Amino acid sequence: xxxxxxxxxxxxxxxxxxxxxxxxxxxxxxxxxxxxxxxxxxxxxxxxxxxxxxxxxxxxxxxxxxxxxxxxxxxxxxxxxxxxxxxxxxxxxxxxxxxxxxxxxxxxxxxxxxxxxxxxxxxxxxxxxxxxxxxxxxxxxxxxxxxxxxxxxxxxxxxxxxxxxxxxxxxxxxxxxxxxxxxxxxxxxxxxxxxxxxxxxxxxxxxxxxxxxxxxxxxxxxxxxxxxxxxxxxxxxxxxxxxxxxxxxxxxxxxxxxxxxxxxxxxxxxxxxxxxxxxxxxxxxxxxxxxxxxxxxxxxxxxxxxxxxxxxxxxxxxxxxxxxxxxxxxxxxxxxxxxxxxxxxxxxxxxxxxxxxxxxxxxxxxxxxxxxxxxxxxxxxxxxxxxxxxxxxxxxxxxxxxxxxxxxxxxxxxxxxxxxxxxxxx
RNA sequence: GGAGGGAUGGCAGAGCGGUUGAAUGCGGCGGUCUUGAAAACCGUUAGCCCGCAAGGGCUCGUAGGUUCAAAUCCUACUCCCUCCGCCA
Numbered sequence: 001x002x003x004x005x006x007x008x009x010x011x012x013x014x015x016x017x018x019x020x021x022x023x024x025x026x027x028x029x030x031x032x033x034x035x036x037x038x039x040x041x042x043x044x045x046x047x048x049x050x051x052x053x054x055x056x057x058x059x060x061x062x063x064x065x066x067x068x069x070x071x072x073x074x075x076x077x078x079x080x081x082x083x084x085x086x087x088x089x090x091x092x093x094x095x096x097x098x099x100x101x102x103x104x105x106x107x108x109x110x111x112x113x114x115x116x117x118x119x120x121x122x123x124x125x126x127x128x129x130x131x132x133x134x135x136x137x138x139x140x141x142x143x144x145x146x147x148x149x150x151x152x153x154x155x156x157x158x159x160x161x162x163x164x165x166x167x168x169x170x171x172x173x174x175x176x177x178x179x180x181x182x183x184x185x186x187x188x189x190x191x192x193x194x195x196x197x198x199x200x201x202x203x204x205x206x207x208x209x210x211x212x213x214x215x216x217x218x219x220x221x222x223x224x225x226x227x228x229x230x231x232x233x234x235x236x237x238x239x240x241x242x243x244x245x246x247x248x249x250x251x252x253x254x255x256x257x258x259x260x261x262x263x264x265x266x267x268x269x270x271x272x273x274x275x276x277x278x279x280x281x282x283x284x285x286x287x288x289x290x291x292x293x294x295x296x297x298x299x300x301x302x303x304x305x306x307x308x309x310x311x312x313x314x315x316x317x318x319x320x321x322x323x324x325x326x327x328x329x330x331x332x333x334x335x336x337x338x339x340x341x342x343x344x345x346x347x348x349x350x351x352x353x354x355x356x357x358x359x360x361x362x363x364x365x366x367x368x369x370x371x372x373x374x375x376x377x378x379x380x381x382x383x384x385x386x387x388x389x390x391x392x393x394x395x396x397x398x399x400x401x402x403x404x405x406x407x408x409x410x411x412x413x414x415x416x417x418x419x420x421x422x423x424x425x426x
Numbered sequence: 427g428g429a430g431g432g433a434u435g436g437c438a439g440a441g442c443g444g445u446u447g448a449a450u451g452c453g454g455c456g457g458u459c460u461u462g463a464a465a466a467c468c469g470u471u472a473g474c475c476c477g478c479a480a481g482g483g484c485u486c487g488u489a490g491g492u493u494c495a496a497a498u499c500c501u502a503c504u505c506c507c508u509c510c511g512c513c514a
Contacts, residue, residue: 055495
């Protein structure tokens with residue numbers, strides 16, 4: 001959520017930001033509502049001021065045992081006028097709030113301007129897509145041969161877009177999650193959390209998924225709870241309505257969670273195999289930081305995700321998302337993509353964003369500045385470290401051998417009893 | 427699922443219709459004293475909104491209601507605690 005005062009004073013900048021994101025919203029309509037609101041507010045406050053004074057008079061008269069009938073009658077009409085104004089004001093404030101919740105974040109000046117993903121900039125490529133001297137198998141072929149996954153049975157029990165990991169496939173998935181959590185807690189200074197996978201409406205609104213993306217979420221209607229699309233939601237909201245001391249910052253959290261996405265309407269070739277599924281595992285990184293450090297923290301966050309890919313010995317590239325492709329709440333975002341030799345494409349496996357104070361305003365997450373004693377909004381960041389389904393794909397396809405086995409990177413072996421390869425199980 | 431109790435400032439805790447945004451204690455900050463510290467004493471110590479400012483308004487879990495007037499009375503909801511039942 002943007003600050004109304006900021007919008008009032010920077011309406012041109014907000015309009016430009018909306019245009020660059022291809023969002024059609026009329027800021028002037030909002031500003032009109034706002035000036036109406038302030039007019040009503042002034043009137044109401046003056047009324048209340050007078051009423052309070054007179055009410056104190058009545059209290060005095062009463063303790064002196066004097067009659068108060070006339071004063072009480074006079075105040076009754078004032079009170080009626082007051083509640084009239086209150087209703088009008090509340091209606092205006094509701095409209096303004098609803099409007100504000102639909103305005104996306106203003107992007108950072110360094111974000112490339114463009115209409116869509118074509119305008120994303122490749123920041124750097126690390127490692128190279130591997131050249132093979134044998135026919136490359138896809139993760140589906142390897143998964144079947146090595147008995148790692150069973151998609152037909154997953155479809156039987158749940159439907160398409162779900163994965164059943166089997167035997168060493170389940171073990172392999174768990175090993176990677178453990179490897180990632182250990183890396184981020186032991187080497188990068190994050191505190192591990194294990195959050196609920198269901199959250200309430202306030203949490204979904206706090207991080208910016210609601211109200212816009214309700215159709216993308218799994219929702220339990222009887223309880224008005226949502227299955228989390230990412231651990232970002234519960235983890236960012238753990239500090240909702242709290243005030244940090246500045247000395248508490250920065251705060252780093254990492255959490256494993258399953259992530260649930262309806263992916264409504266996204267049927268097509270992308271849904272083949274494991275690239276786009278309704279449920280996947282992810283290790284998330286979340287930071288709460290002082291505003292002046294947030295862009296440095298973003299670079300460090302990307303570095304933490306990169307380190308995981310390097311240890312898994314996978315080639316990857318980093319994109320700076322354009323104004324047309326960046327998500328609703330982000331001020332700046334880097335996507336990290338791994339190369340899939342089987343699909344011959346780059347797959348997004350991490351998305352690292354600085355939200356500045358956009359989420360902090362919605363979720364009311366603040367800190368007390370040590371120097372001024374003033375309370376101010378923190379900046380929040382998050383990034384995948386990493387998203388598993390695509391990493392599973394890249395690991396199998398990139399590290400495959402001619403005989404259909406998969407060589408494991410050294411960093412992962414301790415999590416699989418020292419095994420050097422995934423081999424067929426009998 | 428059933429029965430009862432509760433939710434007040436950073437924390438503890440009073441207030442239960444009227445000059446109470448809120449006693450008191452602890453903690454925090456500033457000062458006096460001290461070579462320094464402790465103790466003692468004095469002062470100070472919520473957030474939000476409108477306003478250039480002066481100033482004003484709002485907020486005692488949340489949302490409604492009663493009243494001239496609500497932290498205080500009523501209703502619903504949320505969360506916490508105790509007991510019973512059930513159960514990974």
